[in-house]
Amino acid sequence: NSEFLIAPSILSADFARLGEDVARVLDAGADVVHFDVMDNHYVPNLTFGPMICEALRNYGITAPIDVHLMIKPVDSLIPEFAKAGADIITFHPEASEHIDRSLGLIKEHGCEAGLVLNPATPLHYLDYVMDKVDQILLMSVNPGFGGQSFIPQTLDKLRQVRERIDASGRKIRLEVDGGIKVDNIAEVAAAGADMFVAGSAIFNQPDYRTVIDAMRSELAK
Ligand code: DX5
Ligand code: ZN
Numbered sequence: 001n002s003e004f005l006i007a008p009s010i011l012s013a014d015f016a017r018l019g020e021d022v023a024r025v026l027d028a029g030a031d032v033v034h035f036d037v038m039d040n041h042y043v044p045n046l047t048f049g050p051m052i053c054e055a056l057r058n059y060g061i062t063a064p065i066d067v068h069l070m071i072k073p074v075d076s077l078i079p080e081f082a083k084a085g086a087d088i089i090t091f092h093p094e095a096s097e098h099i100d101r102s103l104g105l106i107k108e109h110g111c112e113a114g115l116v117l118n119p120a121t122p123l124h125y126l127d128y129v130m131d132k133v134d135q136i137l138l139m140s141v142n143p144g145f146g147g148q149s150f151i152p153q154t155l156d157k158l159r160q161v162r163e164r165i166d167a168s169g170r171k172i173r174l175e176v177d178g179g180i181k182v183d184n185i186a187e188v189a190a191a192g193a194d195m196f197v198a199g200s201a202i203f204n205q206p207d208y209r210t211v212i213d214a215m216r217s218e219l220a221k
Contacts, residue, residue, distance in 0.1 A: 004189065004219045006212055007032040007066055007175070009199030011047065011146045018052070019059035021203070026063050028208035029216070034177070034197045035067045035086070042072035042095050043144040050077065050084035057085035064088065066135075068116065068177065068197075070143050071095065074102050082109035090114035090137050090175075093125040103132045114175070118142060119151050123160060130168045135195070136161055140188075141178030146199040150179030155191045162192025182211065186218040 008030045013021040022033055035053060040046040064087040072095040081089055089106045093115050096102040106113035114135030138157055141148035165172045175195035176188055185196055202211045
């Protein structure tokens with residue numbers, strides 16, 4: 001699969017030098033910027049909003065920005081993120097009163113749309129929206145913090161979602177987020193994921209290219 005995407009989570013980047021650090025990880029071979037938005041309400045942590053996304057665009061970051069909304073309510077920030085330069089916007093369905101409307105709002109604003117399922121969120125949320133999602137994000141940790149351990153039950157869930165995607169006949173990316181490292185990325189890919197978020201595994205190392213190259217060589221196995 002040559003379409004594997006590596007998406008560093010900038011939650012683990014140096015916030016005091018964010019533009020520089022994001023440029024550095026993209027130079028090191030990353031494909032997509034994963035942008036974790038936390039509101040201290042849906043999740044017990046607080047990060048950044050559309051202004052920071054726009055600041056990255058103004059700094060000259062041109063790579064796709066994958067906005068992972070961990071916020072409740074969801075809809076009010078969708079137009080803001082689209083204006084700020086997001087390419088993909090995903091949200092947690094249980095945080096939206098009207099899932100179909102939220103997906104439609106993302107598309108209306110010209111972005112790709114996706115749902116995010118927590119480790120214990122059932123797959124039935126996907127039942128009536130497979131024709132509307134461009135991406136499905138499975139959380140392999142409980143959302144809120146970087147640096148947590150991969151929850152192994154995610155592998156079986158990934159296989160189930162991969163079956164649903166293949167049955168849909170649509171090209172839907174299957175993204176996984178939480179605890180992804182060089183030593184588990186191959187197993188996660190074998191279970192069906194094709195887009196890999198990694199925060200601490202990349203940003204906590206001095207040389208980002210070494211980590212990203214090691215991940216790609218695991219994926220090539
Ligand atoms: C967690 C976030 C993740 C997180 C991943 O709520 O959605 O994107 O930053 O971090 P690592 O790769 O360190 O588990
Ligand atoms: Zn995330």
